Amino acid sequence: MIRLVPRTDTPALLQGSTPVLAVLATMLAGGLLFAIMGYDPVTAIRTIFWDPLFGPAASYSRPQLLVKAAPLILIASGLAVGFRAGIWNIGAEGQYIIGAICGAAVALAAYPAPEMWIFPAMVIAGAAGGWAWGMIPALLRNWFGASEILVSLMLVYVAQRIAAWMAFGPMKNPEGFGMPGSRNLQQYPAAANPELIVGTGAHWGVVAAVLAVLATWFLMSRHIRGFHIRAAGTAPRAARFAGVKPETLVAFCLGLSGALAGMAGLFEVAGPAGQITDKIGVGYGFTAIIVAFLGRLHPLGILLAGLLLALTYIGGELAQLTLNLPGATVQVFQGMLLFFLLGFDLLTRYRITRRIAA
Amino acid sequence: MPCARRAGTNREASMNRRNLIASVAAMTTISLALPSWAQDEPLKVGFIYVGPVSDGGWTYQHDQGRLAVEQEFGDRVETTYLENVPEGVDAERALTQLALAGNDVIYATSFGYMDAVINVAAKFPDVKFEHNTGYKRADNVGTYDGRFYEGRAVTGTIAGRMTKSNKIGYIATFPIPEVIQGINSAYIHARKVNPDVEMRVVWAYSWFDPAKEADAANALMAEGVDVILQHTNSTAPLAQLQKAGKIGFGQASDMASFAPTPRVSSVYNNWGAHYVKSVGRILDGTWKPEAIWGGIGDGIVAIGEITEAVPAEVKAEAEALRDKIAAGEYHPFTGPLNKADGSVWLAEGQTATDEDLSGMNFYVEGITAELPQ
Numbered sequence: 001m002i003r004l005v006p007r008t009d010t011p012a013l014l015q016g017s018t019p020v021l022a023v024l025a026t027m028l029a030g031g032l033l034f035a036i037m038g039y040d041p042v043t044a045i046r047t048i049f050w051d052p053l054f055g056p057a058a059s060y061s062r063p064q065l066l067v068k069a070a071p072l073i074l075i076a077s078g079l080a081v082g083f084r085a086g087i088w089n090i091g092a093e094g095q096y097i098i099g100a101i102c103g104a105a106v107a108l109a110a111y112p113a114p115e116m117w118i119f120p121a122m123v124i125a126g127a128a129g130g131w132a133w134g135m136i137p138a139l140l141r142n143w144f145g146a147s148e149i150l151v152s153l154m155l156v157y158v159a160q161r162i163a164a165w166m167a168f169g170p171m172k173n174p175e176g177f178g179m180p181g182s183r184n185l186q187q188y189p190a191a192a193n194p195e196l197i198v199g200t201g202a203h204w205g206v207v208a209a210v211l212a213v214l215a216t217w218f219l220m221s222r223h224i225r226g227f228h229i230r231a232a233g234t235a236p237r238a239a240r241f242a243g244v245k246p247e248t249l250v251a252f253c254l255g256l257s258g259a260l261a262g263m264a265g266l267f268e269v270a271g272p273a274g275q276i277t278d279k280i281g282v283g284y285g286f287t288a289i290i291v292a293f294l295g296r297l298h299p300l301g302i303l304l305a306g307l308l309l310a311l312t313y314i315g316g317e318l319a320q321l322t323l324n325l326p327g328a329t330v331q332v333f334q335g336m337l338l339f340f341l342l343g344f345d346l347l348t349r350y351r352i353t354r355r356i357a358a
Numbered sequence: 359m360p361c362a363r364r365a366g367t368n369r370e371a372s373m374n375r376r377n378l379i380a381s382v383a384a385m386t387t388i389s390l391a392l393p394s395w396a397q398d399e400p401l402k403v404g405f406i407y408v409g410p411v412s413d414g415g416w417t418y419q420h421d422q423g424r425l426a427v428e429q430e431f432g433d434r435v436e437t438t439y440l441e442n443v444p445e446g447v448d449a450e451r452a453l454t455q456l457a458l459a460g461n462d463v464i465y466a467t468s469f470g471y472m473d474a475v476i477n478v479a480a481k482f483p484d485v486k487f488e489h490n491t492g493y494k495r496a497d498n499v500g501t502y503d504g505r506f507y508e509g510r511a512v513t514g515t516i517a518g519r520m521t522k523s524n525k526i527g528y529i530a531t532f533p534i535p536e537v538i539q540g541i542n543s544a545y546i547h548a549r550k551v552n553p554d555v556e557m558r559v560v561w562a563y564s565w566f567d568p569a570k571e572a573d574a575a576n577a578l579m580a581e582g583v584d585v586i587l588q589h590t591n592s593t594a595p596l597a598q599l600q601k602a603g604k605i606g607f608g609q610a611s612d613m614a615s616f617a618p619t620p621r622v623s624s625v626y627n628n629w630g631a632h633y634v635k636s637v638g639r640i641l642d643g644t645w646k647p648e649a650i651w652g653g654i655g656d657g658i659v660a661i662g663e664i665t666e667a668v669p670a671e672v673k674a675e676a677e678a679l680r681d682k683i684a685a686g687e688y689h690p691f692t693g694p695l696n697k698a699d700g701s702v703w704l705a706e707g708q709t710a711t712d713e714d715l716s717g718m719n720f721y722v723e724g725i726t727a728e729l730p731q
Contacts, residue, residue, distance in 0.1 A: 067451070068451075164563060168563075177717050178719050179534055181470070268446075272447040274446070282446060282447055317452060321456065
């Protein structure tokens with residue numbers, strides 16, 4: 001019989017190295033999978049992990065890594081704060097969608113005014129929208145003890161419906177021949193979120209992602225609120241005695257992660273996505289959960305994890321193009337990554353012992 | 359040399375200066391990374407799909423079209439595709455990667471790729487793009503679409519003849535012109551052969567959602583509907599019809615596994631007819647950016663086999679209508695036709711213009727349901 005016994009102390013080295021181990025295990029298992037499917041595993045792994053960075057078209061794909069990683073990092077930074085406190089916001093996808101809608105609403109209402117205030121106002125509206133959507137599970141948990149996991153997740157589907165309604169109804173492009181989708185904000189200079197420096201891929205969302213990493217690092221390691229969050233996550237009873245109010249923390253964490261997810265949505269809809277459609281949610285809110293855990297809920301780790309996940313997206317496309325790998329490869333890779341990470345994490349916290357059943 | 363030609367081509371006047379500089383700078387780096395190609399190399403043809411090629415519906419039919427191109431031109435073409443590319447944020451990058459991979463023509467097979475196609479096409483003036491179901495074109499961007507309402511005229515005729523309860527149903531996707539054309543065409547032709555027919559419409563607000571489509575079919579049957587036309591792409595409504603012993607039609611793909619009943623016929627997309635023609639024009643140098651809207655006559659819209667569940671005279675009537683439409687002798691929207699509010703739309707003998715159809719946002723007289731706006 002195999003039993004899991006909690007470790008009394010975990011070596012710091014082991015704890016820090018699990019993400020790296022998980023990545024290596026994913027590459028091995030992925031390579032094995034490709035070999036079984038009849039592809040050359042070395043070429044496939046190189047195409048996914050190496051070519052986007054140093055391959056023949058890297059001058060295009062490297063900036064694209066930033067574009068793809070920015071929303072993941074922005075969302076995951078917020079999620080990680082809550083996860084540290086044991087507050088599980090699974091609905092960042094919904095907060096992302098509502099943020100995108102609220103931000104776009106400002107732009108569409110102001111269209112075609114050229115004023116400078118429009119873009120900043122959109123950012124505020126996007127953050128406020130995401131915050132408000134995050135506050136729904138927070139308040140329901142504080143008032144009625146409803147599980148924030150379920151409520152936030154279910155609100156994703158509500159948000160998707162609202163997005164469809166907006167794309168086919170109030171926000172439909174009046175010059176769009178009755179087709180769904182709003183005006184394209186990329187073509188509205190006062191509202192657009194363009195590349196700031198040509199050829200870098202960096203738009204305001206990338207700047208915001210870097211700021212979010214710095215701010216959450218400061219919050220978690222230098223600010224009293226960060227101490228409360230960590231205390232609530234590791235020793236809830238002790239935290240309560242130390243005067244930490246759980247209700248305040250729930251509202252703070254869900255509000256913060258909601259606001260950051262909402263901003264991510266706004267930066268996408270004003271930039272790479274361009275318009276509100278019924279499909280503005282492309283799964284960043286869910287992938288960001290993998291990013292947060294892969295980054296060990298640490299701001300710097302999240303930065304690296306976001307870039308790694310972006311690499312699997314872009315490398316996966318390259319592999320489709322050059323090797324004809326199926327499009328589902330990326331999802332398989334991301335799934336394996338989280339699986340191995342959680343698996344290795346378990347092993348850092350527990351020992352496996354074999355015992356003969358009595 | 360590709361680099362020189364690309365940088366020297368005139369771009370759209372609407373492009374602002376900053377974007378112009380940006381794209382020229384981007385192109386220079388891009389072009390240097392590319393090997394230049396010789397004339398006798400195969401034409402590289404790229405496809406971008408919104409779903410997986412195995413979806414058995416929309417994307418599957420496009421991929422059948424890609425295979426038809428390979429079959430027709432053999433070594434003269436080389437095709438690749440990117441599947442599962444979501445509309446929006448990822449489309450522009452995926453299209454750029456296809457262009458960077460040296461594709462000479464790229465077919466973008468979903469409506470939501472429209473603005474991304476226009477953006478990427480401006481950066482690659484030497485690459486030809488065709489966008490499916492969209493309405494934006496440029497010097498190197500054409501569009502292509504199917505006149506699906508022509509197929510609905512045929513299935514509507516069969517529905518009008520086959521219904522015993524005089525109630526037919528339509529599972530609609532989204533209130534956009536293409537779908538409204540389909541509802542109107544099906545109703546007009548059902549009523550033509552059966553003046554007592556009523557039409558019920560259920561909006562699924564999805565192109566593919568088996569659970570919701572099954573619910574929609576059951577809701578329609580609960581209202582007494584016994585023939586269902588669907589605009590959605592799954593076989594779930596047919597499965598429900600089979601249980602209830604009622605009939606329906608295949609959509610997007612032939613759905614022949616449900617023949618001879620409940621699937622008594624189908625309207626399916628035969629994009630290969632267009633792709634073969636389009637690639638042929640590129641190969642012989644006669645390709646132009648056009649707005650192609652092909653129907654039964656062009657082979658893009660196909661009517662699946664009408665099964666023995668349909669009486670021979672109804673089958674003959676439907677096939678005669680199909681052939682008249684294909685030959686261009688009959689337009690499914692021919693007056694006299696009034697709008698649902700009673701106002702005159704088309705006078706006696708007048709046919710609808712393509713402009714009318716591409717912005718269609720009303721039901722014809724006789725459909726009592728409310729059209730969601």
